[in-house]
Amino acid sequence: MHDFVYHRPQDLGAAADLLSAKADAKLLAGGMSLLPSLKLRLAQHSDLVDLKAIAALQGISRDGDTLTIGAMTRHAVVAASDEVKQAIPALAMLAGGIGDPLVRNRGTIGGSIANADPAADYPAAVLGLDATVVTDRRDIAGDSFFTGLFETALEEGEIITAARFPVPLRSGYMKLPHPASRFALTGVFVAQTPAGVRVAVTGAGPSVFRLSVAEQALSTNFSPAALNGIAVDADGLSSDIHASAEYRAQAIIVLAKRAVAAAQAQ
């Protein structure tokens, strides 16, 4: 690991000031993705700005049909939250299926969304639930947040403060977990909302994406059977040592059906 200076600001303004003052500073949340890359010397930063002491980034609250989760809220807290279980059970289940107890007790929702790992779980919920990513500068619609492989709409020095999830009528998430890491080899989030059905796929491409053919089929008939006969084109899907693009294409429909069944069982 290369040397860096560690900072622990007490409020958001101080964190933002540090990011603008230090040309090569990086935010530190749970460290579950950032620290391994530093240890392996895949990344080098002059300064790390730890968000842990900023109380405004913690916590879960519900206001009407909107569930807001602070960026520094850890996966284990989301998984155990009665508020989340009651409002969006699929989101609590998703958080409880991330990694292992260590990862869930350190990793944060803001870190996961900012990192935009192509196999991460939360991006499927952000896109599937039409969530808003709230930053210290603006609100970013889930539909325009994830822009590519480990790429997002975040600007230099922009800090995610929370994710705002509209409470759906019902929703479900199913993934094919990597046996070691539990990252999604493929994962599908399905949500039935007053505005329509949304289907978001993670783990199958360079970035999370919506599956409009499934959304259309489920809009008229919200049942697993509505997805019978739908084939996903393997072109453009990820192919690696874990699964071929063709395998992932098949898995998407199988998982989407299971996610709909899980939503129906709520």
Ligand SMILES: Cc1cc2nc3c(=O)[nH]c(=O)nc-3n(C[C@H](O)[C@H](O)[C@H](O)COP(=O)(O)OP(=O)(O)OC[C@H]3O[C@@H](n4cnc5c(N)ncnc54)[C@H](O)[C@@H]3O)c2cc1C
């Ligand atoms: C063994 C292992 C298994 C895992 N399994 C899974 C899994 O099954 N599913 C899954 O989804 N994930 C999995 N993860 C990833 C895990 O969910 C991490 O929590 C996540 O990748 C990053 O969150 P973090 O809080 O640790 O962020 P960090 O590692 O601290 O930061 C990650 C990146 O986000 C930036 N960042 C952090 N917070 C903010 C913010 N508020 N605003 C702007 N930028 C910010 C950082 O600068 C950095 O670039 C796994 C990780 C490990 C090590």
